[in-house]
Amino acid sequence: MPIDYSQKIPNNVNLAGDRRLQRALEQWQPGFLDWWMEMGPIGFQNREVYLRTATSVDAQGWATFGHVRMPEYRWGIFLAEPEPERKIAFGAHRGEPAWSEVPGEYRAALRRLVVTQGDTEPASVEQQRHLGATSPSLYDLRNLFQVNVEEARHLWAMVYLLHAHFGRDGREEAEALLRRRSGDSDNPRILGAFNEPTPDWLAYLMFTYFTDRDGKYQLASLAESAFDPLARTCRFMLTEEAHHMFVGETGVGRVVKRTCELMREHDTDAVGRFGGIDLKLIQKYLNFHFSVSLDLFGSELSTNAANYFTMGLKGRFNEESRDDDHRLDTAQYAVERPVEGRIERCEGPALLALNETLRDSYVVDSARGVARWNKIIRDAGVDFELRLPHRGFNRKIGDWSALRITPQGEIVSTAEWDAHAGEWLPTREEREFVGSLMRPVTEPGKFAGWIAPPARGINHQPIEFEYVKS
Ligand SMILES: [Fe+2]
Numbered sequence: 410m411p412i413d414y415s416q417k418i419p420n421n422v423n424l425a426g427d428r429r430l431q432r433a434l435e436q437w438q439p440g441f442l443d444w445w446m447e448m449g450p451i452g453f454q455n456r457e458v459y460l461r462t463a464t465s466v467d468a469q470g471w472a473t474f475g476h477v478r479m480p481e482y483r484w485g486i487f488l489a490e491p492e493p494e495r496k497i498a499f500g501a502h503r504g505e506p507a508w509s510e511v512p513g514e515y516r517a518a519l520r521r522l523v524v525t526q527g528d529t530e531p532a533s534v535e536q537q538r539h540l541g542a543t544s545p546s547l548y549d550l551r552n553l554f555q556v557n558v559e560e561a562r563h564l565w566a567m568v569y570l571l572h573a574h575f576g577r578d579g580r581e582e583a584e585a586l587l588r589r590r591s592g593d594s595d596n597p598r599i600l601g602a603f604n605e606p607t608p609d610w611l612a613y614l615m616f617t618y619f620t621d622r623d624g625k626y627q628l629a630s631l632a633e634s635a636f637d638p639l640a641r642t643c644r645f646m647l648t649e650e651a652h653h654m655f656v657g658e659t660g661v662g663r664v665v666k667r668t669c670e671l672m673r674e675h676d677t678d679a680v681g682r683f684g685g686i687d688l689k690l691i692q693k694y695l696n697f698h699f700s701v702s703l704d705l706f707g708s709e710l711s712t713n714a715a716n717y718f719t720m721g722l723k724g725r726f727n728e729e730s731r732d733d734d735h736r737l738d739t740a741q742y743a744v745e746r747p748v749e750g751r752i753e754r755c756e757g758p759a760l761l762a763l764n765e766t767l768r769d770s771y772v773v774d775s776a777r778g779v780a781r782w783n784k785i786i787r788d789a790g791v792d793f794e795l796r797l798p799h800r801g802f803n804r805k806i807g808d809w810s811a812l813r814i815t816p817q818g819e820i821v822s823t824a825e826w827d828a829h830a831g832e833w834l835p836t837r838e839e840r841e842f843v844g845s846l847m848r849p850v851t852e853p854g855k856f857a858g859w860i861a862p863p864a865r866g867i868n869h870q871p872i873e874f875e876y877v878k879s
Pocket residue numbers: 530559560563624650
């Protein structure tokens with residue numbers, strides 16, 4: 410079904426054919442816009458931004474680009490095309506037809522999954538709302554706003570499911586999604602990483618690389634869901650998510666590139682004096698954002714995750730291409746865990762280890778971008794290597810959180826950790842220093858001194874295109 414843009418709420422779910430649902434969502438819409446104006450990007454709301462909007466949901470050319478004011482962005486409900494006669498791929502219901510409605514017995518569990526995912530979307534907009542004031546270029550400013558409007562659309566995606574499939578509870582949850590606030594002590598967002606501030610652009614680029622990538626893995630496992638509307642919603646969200654991770658990977662790569670240029674130019678590792686960010690400091694930011702994002706996958710062993718899988722609600726990454734029985738009643742999986750002061754790989758029931766299974770896929774994927782950043786460093790003739798820290802480093806959730814682990818994966822005492830933490834994580838002074846570099850650059854085609862220009866512009870436009878009009 411094509412996307413109907415003649416409606417108040419653009420959609421490809423024939424919303425006009427369900428007047429009650431349409432009315433309920435149209436009643437939610439003004440509250441959403443109020444939230445956007447109150448908690449969305451500070452300033453720039455009257456500026457014309459070169460944004461892409463979905464015009465169809467097929468893989469080829471779903472995006473149309475044009476200058477729009479953000480409050481006029483057409484947030485809507487877009488589900489990937491249904492797969493005819495789709496069958497459940499895993500769990501106790503494997504082989505049965507996928508569900509178009511929520512089975513009563515799984516209602517509470519599914520609602521929890523939808524609400525938890527939905528809550529991260531507005532949270533990231535709130536975390537990033539102040540960044541427009543310090544953007545390193547119009548190109549980066551536009552990318553920030555693109556990510557922001559799409560995260561807000563992801564909120565729509567989850568709110569649609571809540572309204573369409575969860576009755577009154579769903580409507581109440583949809584309201585609550587507009588009321589929680591990132592970092593608010595009384596009414597915070599649900600997950601820890603989404604209450605952390607995103608204080609500067611390096612933190613933002615790391616966030617889009619590491620934390621949006623967690624989003625990719627959560628969405629990919631929900632895209633396997635037996636509940637077909639959730640699966641189709643997540644499949645389309647994944648196509649938007651790819652851009653967010655592109656912003657992170659190319660963004661960090663450009664910071665690395667600029668740092669290497671300054672190192673060569675001034676023949677020093679300490680480029681702070683020349684307005685750059687040292688590779689060692691980039692490593693510390695990486696350590697922080699990787700470890701915080703790992704926490705989002707939850708405990709190593711989890712009966713919740715096992716239940717979600719067996720019920721058919723949440724699968725593994727690339728479930729269908731895996732070569733096993735997709736039920737995992739007897740399968741084993743090796744998990745690296747601290748055991749009595751040592752780090753060991755322990756075989757255990759695969760069903761209980763599904764969080765770790767997803768985290769493993771994520772770690773492999775995260776390493777790919779790091780390898781590309783290292784290529785930039787090597788190509789510049791600089792002798793330095795960025796590394797993902799050990800997965801136990803700086804963890805707040807799961808088995809590792811009880812211990813102090815160095816980035817190299819050694820267990821150390823709290824005293825030793827405290828003595829060295831400033832070598833592994835950005836110190837307050839270092840964060841202040843990075844903050845001091847964050848001065849806005851608003852002339853088309855110009856870039857702040859701490860980041861290199863991108864290789865190319867957006868949608869074949871030149872780099873000096875006016876991505877945000879003044
Ligand atoms: Fe998202």
